[in-house]
Amino acid sequence: MEKLTAGRRWAALLTLALGGFGLGLTEFVAMGLLPDMARDLLPAAYAHSSSDAVAKAGWMITIYALGVVVGAPTIAALTARMPRRRLVVGLLGLFVIGTVASALAPTFGLVLAGRFLAALAHGAYFGAAGLLAAAMLGPGSQGRGFAIVLGGLTAANVFGVPLITSLGQAAGWRIAYLAVAGVFALTLVAVLLVVPEVAAHPDGSPRDELAAFRLPQVWLAALVAAVGFGGFFAVNSYIAPVTTHVTGLSESAVPWVLALMGLGMTIGNAVGGVAADRNLKRSVLLGFGGMIAAVALFGLIARFPVGLFAGAFLIGAASLFVGPALQARLIAVAPGAQLMGAAVNQSASNVANSAGAALGGAVIAAGWGYLSAAWIGVALAVSGLLLAVVSFRGDARPTEQAPEREPALV
Numbered sequence: 001m002e003k004l005t006a007g008r009r010w011a012a013l014l015t016l017a018l019g020g021f022g023l024g025l026t027e028f029v030a031m032g033l034l035p036d037m038a039r040d041l042l043p044a045a046y047a048h049s050s051s052d053a054v055a056k057a058g059w060m061i062t063i064y065a066l067g068v069v070v071g072a073p074t075i076a077a078l079t080a081r082m083p084r085r086r087l088v089v090g091l092l093g094l095f096v097i098g099t100v101a102s103a104l105a106p107t108f109g110l111v112l113a114g115r116f117l118a119a120l121a122h123g124a125y126f127g128a129a130g131l132l133a134a135a136m137l138g139p140g141s142q143g144r145g146f147a148i149v150l151g152g153l154t155a156a157n158v159f160g161v162p163l164i165t166s167l168g169q170a171a172g173w174r175i176a177y178l179a180v181a182g183v184f185a186l187t188l189v190a191v192l193l194v195v196p197e198v199a200a201h202p203d204g205s206p207r208d209e210l211a212a213f214r215l216p217q218v219w220l221a222a223l224v225a226a227v228g229f230g231g232f233f234a235v236n237s238y239i240a241p242v243t244t245h246v247t248g249l250s251e252s253a254v255p256w257v258l259a260l261m262g263l264g265m266t267i268g269n270a271v272g273g274v275a276a277d278r279n280l281k282r283s284v285l286l287g288f289g290g291m292i293a294a295v296a297l298f299g300l301i302a303r304f305p306v307g308l309f310a311g312a313f314l315i316g317a318a319s320l321f322v323g324p325a326l327q328a329r330l331i332a333v334a335p336g337a338q339l340m341g342a343a344v345n346q347s348a349s350n351v352a353n354s355a356g357a358a359l360g361g362a363v364i365a366a367g368w369g370y371l372s373a374a375w376i377g378v379a380l381a382v383s384g385l386l387l388a389v390v391s392f393r394g395d396a397r398p399t400e401q402a403p404e405r406e407p408a409l410v
Contacts, residue, residue, distance in 0.1 A: 004196060009136050013148050015190040016129040019092060020152025022183040023122060025160050026099055027153075027353075029180065030060045030115075032165035032240050032254050033173045040173065041108040051370075054241055055361040060115060061237050065354035067116040072123025072343035072350075077210050079124070084135075084198040085191065087128045091121035092188040096181050103177035123346030126150070130327065130342050135198045146342070147273025147324045154269045154320055157262025162255030169251060210340070217333040218344065220391045225326045225348035226355070228288055228384015231295050232319035233356030234377035236261070239312065242370045247308045257312050264316030272321035276328045281392050284329065287322025288385035294318040295381055299374030323349075329391075356380065 004012070030037070038057035039046045046053035079087050098118025105111045126149060134145030160183075168176030213219070239261070240254045247253075275283040294314035301307025327345045334341035359380075360373030 004136065008194065008196075012136060012195045013133055015187065015194055016088075016133050016149050017152035017155070018183070018190060019088070019125060019129055019187045020149045021156045021160055022095065022152075022180060022187055023125065024153035024156025025164055025180045025183060026095070026118060026177075027064060027122070028157055028161045028236070028258070029164045029168065029176055030064070031237055032161060032258050033168045033176060034058065034060065034238075034240055035244075035251075036168060036173045037111075041111060051241070051245075052365060054238075055365040058237060058357050058361040059112060061233075061357040062354045063112045064115045064119040064122075065350035065352075065357070067119025068122040068350035069347045069354070071120030072127065072347040073210075073340060075120070075124035076127060076340045076343035079128075084128045084132050085195050086197070088125065088132065088191055088195070089188060091125045091128065092184055092191065094118065094121040095125075095184040096188065099177055099181040099184060103174045103181065119350075123343045123350065126327075126346045127340075127342030132195065132198050136196070144273045144277060144324075146327045147269055147276075150269050150273075150320070150323055150327075151266065154262060154265035154316075157265050157316065158259055159262070161262060162259040165255045165258060166252075169254075215334060217391065217394060218330065218341070220387065220394065221326075221330045221333050222344050222348040224284075224384055224387045224391055225330070225345055226351035227387060228291070228381055229319070229322075229326070229349050229352035230356035230359070231291050231377040231379075231381030231384065232315060233353045234360040234373045234380060235295055235298060235315055235356075237353075237357040237360055238364065238370055238373050241364075242302055243308060246303055246370050247305055249305060249308075257308060260309050261312040261316040264313040264318075265320040266316075268317035268320035269323055273324040275321070276325035280325050280328055280332070283325035284322055284388050284392075285385065287318060287325060288381055288388060290318030290321060291315070292378060292381045292385065295374055295377040299371055299378070302371060302374070352380075 034054050034057045035050070037060060038050070038053040042053045042056060045056060075091075095118055098114055098116075098121070101117060102111055102114030105114050126146070129149045130146040132145075133148045137145050164176045164179055167179060239257055243249050243254050243257050244251055272283060272287065275286075294311065294317070298307075298311030298315055302311050326349075327342060330345040330348075331341040334344075356377065359376045363372040363376055364370055
């Protein structure tokens with residue numbers, strides 16, 4: 001077993017978080033640039049109705065989420081015996097290729113194809129990188145390990161997404177995505193330099209990983225995330241048009257709204273990682289309760305500038321507080337297939353992304369206004385809370401006592 005110095009360990013953890021930062025950029029920049037992408041890729045539709053074109057451009061978000069849903073369990077099964085650092089390097093390479101293809105594709109359909117290609121690596125990256133981080137932190141650190149990787153994503157929302165959004169507004173959304181590809185390339189090099197290898201479980205196999213799907217609690221835990229987290233995405237997907245069309249602020253205000261939401265996400269994720277390791281059940285229930293309150297408040301006060309900023313911060317904080325707990329929950333109910341459990345959570349979260357964006361876009365396209373998406377978000381979050389209660393009642397024993405199978409540093 002390779003012994004790591006404290007400096008090497010933290011350099012490796014920060015590198016894995018940098019990958020999460022890149023994922024935050026590629027996933028959330030689209031939300032701030034949807035009007036620009038609609039105007040460029042769907043000019044006829046945009047000239048006829050900007051809201052209809054923006055709703056159609058929401059497929060940029062939906063197709064990415066669908067790519068995660070397909071890629072996460074598939075890659076987890078096929079790479080069950082692959083050393084984790086090698087897997088992370090391959091996934092980062094796929095991110096570079098898919099993101100560059102998205103930036104250079106000439107048509108709406110081809111941009112969607114590039115987004116789908118990049119998304120295939122998303123869930124597996126969070127799974128493999130999270131397990132790498134947990135292994136370096138030691139036993140009982142799954143919540144904190146995944147919070148570190150997810151922390152990169154939340155940090156992206158504080159300053160990365162606003163900066164890249166501003167770049168996209170000034171120089172074009174294609175330049176913004178080329179910058180995102182550069183972040184992935186930098187992360188790939190850093191992983192090769194500082195991240196230690198962690199062996200996959202010696203008895204791991206595609207069959208063992210897929211066996212997780214025979215467990216009813218795995219499906220139920222995934223459903224909790226897929227439905228409940230949609231409350232966040234129903235609002236977040238349309239934050240740009242809410243800012244400009246509902247609150248009446250200029251386009252330049254969008255990055256600041258995203259930054260404040262990202263700050264809330266960062267704080268919520270950091271607190272949620274510690275809370276999940278202490279009491280997983282309580283973290284899930286409190287997180288969903290907070291999300292319901294925050295999204296409902298946003299729907300009521302986002303017409304006013306102060307309400308928009310305050311609501312965005314609270315939605316980010318409440319939603320990401322529950323993130324590490326949902327990740328740890330799926331690993332706990334699939335203890336013999338940790339990579340699959342971690343990957344399935346990302347699939348579930350991106351079903352939430354897809355469903356939230358699609359349902360929000362549907363009510364907007366129906367003419368109910370941009371804030372109608374917030375009430376879709378409330379309904380989804382309430383449903384997630386109820387499903388979580390059902391899931392915990394179905395446990396044969398406390399989730400916190402589920403056995404773990406820690407990978408070893410090599």
